[in-house]
Amino acid sequence: MKKFLSGILVIIYCFGFAENITDGPYIFREDNTFTVKYILDGNLISDEITLTESLNYTFSPEGLNGTFEISQESAQVEAWEYSDVSKIFALSDIHGQFDRFTQILRNNNVIDEASNWKWGDGHLVITGDVFDRGDKVTESLWLIKKLEEQAKANHGKVHYILGNHEITTFRGETRHVNDKYLKVAEKMGLSLGDLYSENTFLGRWLRSKNTIVKINGMLFVHGGISPEFISNGYEISEVNDLIRKVNNQPSDAILNDPQTEFLLGKKGPFWYRGYFIDKSFYNQIKKTEAFQLLEDLNVKYIIVGHTTQDFINPFFNNRFVPIDVGIKYGNYGEGLLWENDLFYRAKADGYHEQIASSNSR
Numbered sequence: 001m002k003k004f005l006s007g008i009l010v011i012i013y014c015f016g017f018a019e020n021i022t023d024g025p026y027i028f029r030e031d032n033t034f035t036v037k038y039i040l041d042g043n044l045i046s047d048e049i050t051l052t053e054s055l056n057y058t059f060s061p062e063g064l065n066g067t068f069e070i071s072q073e074s075a076q077v078e079a080w081e082y083s084d085v086s087k088i089f090a091l092s093d094i095h096g097q098f099d100r101f102t103q104i105l106r107n108n109n110v111i112d113e114a115s116n117w118k119w120g121d122g123h124l125v126i127t128g129d130v131f132d133r134g135d136k137v138t139e140s141l142w143l144i145k146k147l148e149e150q151a152k153a154n155h156g157k158v159h160y161i162l163g164n165h166e167i168t169t170f171r172g173e174t175r176h177v178n179d180k181y182l183k184v185a186e187k188m189g190l191s192l193g194d195l196y197s198e199n200t201f202l203g204r205w206l207r208s209k210n211t212i213v214k215i216n217g218m219l220f221v222h223g224g225i226s227p228e229f230i231s232n233g234y235e236i237s238e239v240n241d242l243i244r245k246v247n248n249q250p251s252d253a254i255l256n257d258p259q260t261e262f263l264l265g266k267k268g269p270f271w272y273r274g275y276f277i278d279k280s281f282y283n284q285i286k287k288t289e290a291f292q293l294l295e296d297l298n299v300k301y302i303i304v305g306h307t308t309q310d311f312i313n314p315f316f317n318n319r320f321v322p323i324d325v326g327i328k329y330g331n332y333g334e335g336l337l338w339e340n341d342l343f344y345r346a347k348a349d350g351y352h353e354q355i356a357s358s359n360s361r
Contacts, residue, residue, distance in 0.1 A: 023138055023184050025061055026199035027070055034070055034201070036061070044187050068142060069149070071223050075208035080240050082123070082157070082215045089346065090125035090220065091335040093163070095328035096134020096178060097274055100348070102143070104327070104335050105330025107350035115143060117150035123215060124151065126161020127305040128222035128270075132176040140149055141202055150307045159213050162243065163222035164270040164304065166206060170194055170247050198248055208246045210240045211269055218338070224272040224304045226282065227289055232262065239263065275320055276307045290316045297328040302338065311347045312336055318356035 004310045024038020034049045040063040051057055051072050056070045089110050094101045105111045110119045118126055124147065130140050148158040165176065172193025174182060185192045196203040214236070238249040246260045267280045278284040285293075294300065305324040312334060314321045321343070327333030344352040 002029065007237045011196075012339050021180055022063065023180065024064065025068060026138075026188070027068075029199055029201060029204075032072060038064060039184055039187060040064070053159070053250040061143060062218060065139075066142065066146075069146075075205045076185050077244065078210065080210045080213050080237060082213075085123050085157075085216050086339075087119070087122040088215060088218070089122065089335055089339040090127065090303060090323055090338075091333070092127040092222070093308070093324040093326075093328050094134075094140055095129055095132055095165070096137040096140060097327050097330050097333075098134070098136030100136040100144070100327050100330055100333055101140055104333060106112075106349050107333060107348060108352075109350075111147065115146075117147050117154060117156065119151065119154075119156055121155040123157040123159060125159045125161065125213065125215070125220050125303075127161045127220050127303070127323065129165040129324075129328075130160070130163075131169045131304060133178060134330070135178045137178070137181065139207075144337045145202075145205060148281055159215075159220065160206075160209050161213055161220055161222060162206070162209050162211050162270070166209075167247070167264065169193070170203075170207075191255040205245060205318065209244075211243045212236045212240060212327065214299060216338075219297060219299040219302045221302070221304055223268070223270050224275050225269060225293060225297065225302060225307040226267040226272045226274055227285065227293065228262075228267045228282075228309065229272075230267065230293065234263075236255045236297075239269070271306070273307045275304065275315075276309075276322070287316050291321060294319060312355065314343070314356050318343070 012344055016042045020041045022040050026037050028035045032051050035046060036049060037044065049057060055073055056069055056071045058067055060067045089108060091104060102111065102192055106113065110124055112118045126144065131137050144158060144160055150159045170193065171193050174192055177192060181192060185195055196206060198204060198207065211221065242260065243263065264270060267273065274282045274285045301319050301321060303321045303323060307322060308324045308326055309322045311325050312321065312323055321336060323336045325332065325334050334348060337344040337346040337352060342354055343356040344354050346352055
């Protein structure tokens with residue numbers, strides 16, 4: 001039997017588990033010591049790794065699929081603006097539906113059969129909400145982390161943009177959490193938020209991510225940019241940095257700050273639905289306002305998730321592109337492909353249907 005890491009393996013049997021849950025790994029860090037924890041068939045497994053000289057360590061936990069890498073280096077904050085990108089594949093609101101997520105990527109040649117990067121120097125954009133609802137959030141996170149490193153080695157890029165469900169997870173909110181993860185946290189003696197806190201490997205990585213990204217003049221954001229975002233004078237680069245800072249603050253500090261309260265509210269980039277829905281707290285945006293937004297932001301397109309559609313159907317002269325098309329349901333969903341100045345619906349079976357030209361007006 002393959003030995004897991006080095007040292008003594010500690011196994012705590014979890015009596016009372018209603019299901020033989022397997023999940024993980026979760027990695028907790030204190031200085032150069034990492035504690036690796038995961039659940040295997042209802043049992044909690046824990047071990048410590050001390051890195052003194054090596055910056056990176058790759059391991060294969062017994063009973064879990066795949067290999068995992070941890071690093072002593074802090075997660076790097078990346079640029080939010082890119083140009084001259086050859087091709088883009090974007091999708092949103094995975095919500096723990098790992099199987100559908102990988103099926104879409106595999107059939108559209110973003111990853112290969114072994115779930116390794118196949119997209120060359122292209123960019124993969126995930127506009128938030130990897131968390132909640134489904135039962136394979138952990139698998140999705142580790143795959144994105146792996147693809148991020150593989151893309152970089154091939155001069156490509158993975159952009160994991162934060163969504164409202166990432167933000168609520170940092171706060172430890174459990175309203176939409178799959179029961180599996182509540183049981184995992186309970187058996188580890190932790191809260192849900194503790195699994196992704198600042199002292200965890202995944203938590204630090206997630207907190208380094210941007211809220212808004214611009215690629216080839218296309219703006220990617222989870223919910224959307226409201227007219228109030230502009231009238232309040234927010235700058236994208238400042239917002240990305242501010243949200244990173246906010247994610248390390250307690251909830252009461254956020255609610256007492258009008259600036260962060262707006263950004264995390266209904267008209268902020270995580271929750272805004274004003275492109276699609278007329279509500280008491282915002283009016284559905286008019287075409288003239290939408291085009292003014294594009295001008296104010298100096299972008300040609302705004303590409304969003306968050307508000308689920310039946311399929312990718314651009315509007316306002318194809319300038320606003322919704323890409324949350326129900327991956328969260330497990331057997332729906334598609335991606336947005338941009339290549340050679342053309343937009344396509346990229347179906348789960350790999351079929352591409354042209355929907356617009358990025359040169360159109």
